[in-house]
Amino acid sequence: EAQVTQNPRYLITVTGKKLTVTCSQNMNHEYMSWYRQDPGLGLRQIYYSMNVEVTDKGDVPEGYKVSRKEKRNFPLILESPSPNQTSLYFCASSFTSGMETQYFGPGTRLLVL
Amino acid sequence: GQNIDQPTEMTATEGAIVQINCTYQTSGFNGLFWYQQHAGEAPTFLSYNVLDGLEEKGRFSSFLSRSKGYSYLLLKELQMKDSASYLCAARDRGSTLGRLYFGRGTQLTVWP
Numbered sequence: 001e002a003q004v005t006q007n008p009r010y011l012i013t014v015t016g017k018k019l020t021v022t023c024s025q026n027m028n029h030e031y032m033s034w035y036r037q038d039p040g041l042g043l044r045q046i047y048y049s050m051n052v053e054v055t056d057k058g059d060v061p062e063g064y065k066v067s068r069k070e071k072r073n074f075p076l077i078l079e080s081p082s083p084n085q086t087s088l089y090f091c092a093s094s095f096t097s098g099m100e101t102q103y104f105g106p107g108t109r110l111l112v113l
Numbered sequence: 114g115q116n117i118d119q120p121t122e123m124t125a126t127e128g129a130i131v132q133i134n135c136t137y138q139t140s141g142f143n144g145l146f147w148y149q150q151h152a153g154e155a156p157t158f159l160s161y162n163v164l165d166g167l168e169e170k171g172r173f174s175s176f177l178s179r180s181k182g183y184s185y186l187l188l189k190e191l192q193m194k195d196s197a198s199y200l201c202a203a204r205d206r207g208s209t210l211g212r213l214y215f216g217r218g219t220q221l222t223v224w225p
Contacts, residue, residue: 031211042217043156043200050211058212090155102146102213104155 002027004105006091012111013081021076021108023091031094032074033058033102034066036087043090049074081112115139117216119201124222125191133186133219135201143206147175147186150198150218159186159199188221196223 004025013019025032033048035058045058049068063085065077074093078085091105116138125131137145144163148156162168162177162184174187188195198218205212 033211033213035215040217043202043215045213045215048211048213056211059214101158104157106155 002103004091004093004103006089006105006108008108009106010109012113014113015082016080019078019081019110021078021089021091021110023074023076023105024072025074025093025103026072027093027095027103028071029093029095029103030071031096031102032068033092034064034074034076035090035092036060036085037090037107038087046076046089081110083112086110086112115142115203115205115214117201117203117214119199119216119219121217122220122222124224126224127191127193129191130187130189131191131221133188133199133201133221135184135186135216137182137184137201137203137214139182139203139205141206142179142182142203144204145175145177145184146200146202146204146213147173147184148200148202150200152197156200191223193223193225196221 007022030051034046035043037043044060046064047066049055055066089108092102094102119135146161147159150156160175167176172189177184198220200218201216203214
């Protein structure tokens with residue numbers, strides 16, 4: 001089944017404790033992207049990747065890192081999480097960055113205390 | 114960057130037609146997406162417009178006017194299950210082709 005998976009789905013952590021949210025797709029997509037969604041602000045793009053080893057900043061990259069060492073995986077790293085990073089995070093992928101349907105993962109709900 | 118505007122909330126009754134508008138101001142533009150998002154779920158793709166005009170897909174249609182920086186999503190024969198948030202998103206062009214800018218979403222409530 002074609003899908004984008006994210007882990008964990010829910011996470012409660014404390015300020016400063018490094019964490020990684022994994023994202024994996026099984027559709028051989030070149031393009032992957034991370035978003036955060038906050039009430040009243042909508043979806044905002046954090047980072048995106050056009051292909052392996054090619055990543056670029058979105059709207060709100062501060063406090064986040066990403067890597068794209070292989071095509072299927074695009075982890076989101078929070079080196080030192082802060083409470084303002086409490087949010088709902090979505091990973092998405094598509095064959096290219098063009099008009100193709102972008103498939104979203106189920107979301108990761110993060111609470112930073 | 115891009116500024117995407119859409120109404121916060123709309124209501125309609127079952128069987129009716131509703132039009133959700135989206136305006137955008139861009140430094141570069143290369144296409145407009147509409148997504149549907151039910152509460153607690155991930156967004157799902159509805160439509161994509163890059164040229165002016167109307168794209169029809171079943172009960173849903175999307176329109177784009179690049180000269181006016183304007184798009185709308187038209188939902189016909191509304192059903193209760195269409196109650197959701199509808200997200201408008203504009204794609205950048207050139208070296209930042211991967212950038213996607215979302216509006217804040219329009220929460221549509223369909224009443225029986």
